[in-house]
Amino acid sequence: MKAVLFVCVENSNRSQMAEAFARLHGSNHLEAFSAGSNPSGQVNPKAIAAMQEKGYDLTIHHSKSFSDLPDAQFDFVITMGCGDRCSHIPALIREDWDLPDPKTLPPDEFNRVRDEIEHRVLDLLTRIN
Template sequence: MAEAFARILGGEFVEAYSAGSQPSGKVNPNAVEAMRELGYDLMSHGSKSLDELPDVVFDFAATMGCGDACPVVQAKRRADWSIPDPKHLPPNEFRVVRDLIREKVRVTLDELGVPQIVT
């Protein structure tokens, strides 16, 4: 969801990627539904491995509550957003996490000086 929000809000000014240490290969159906509620279609997206990320130094990398098990991704700036994993949450709690991710992305884009598309 963070990748989608970064691409949606940052438009042409953002190149965003998301990846995990143990990807399932498909996007969580709850994430697809939560984003659909906002008018975004994630049906063609898939979960990706960290090995699939470009071998570059990113301007920014966010980790989400991985604590000591965070993978190393080269970035000029980084933050651990300490966002709960919504994988098994009921829809109403999943939406809360979705909205938290959207707000974190908005704030980060603002801090990086990226113009944002109003949605």
């Protein structure tokens, strides 16, 4: 099993949805985690609603910091466009998915970001297998 960490600043939107899609589509191939460099302390209700539309209950997640992560070697660390605000966490492969923070976007634009995250997670899964 590969270990994948998704990172954004607040761990309330993008990285939470990426972790959810990785669990939804790839639970047989990877362990998915997410964290934030400055966690908000809660998952955005917009993200919860957007993922509910995809059949995933994001209410079981919570906003996490790097110190909440298990002491593990990550195969992949995927940052969500947070640039130098995302701490460097060692990984075999690092990628930055330059995605806009959807927290203030209206629902249709928020869902476009959600759908792009799902597309990228599915692509990642094909590369992992």
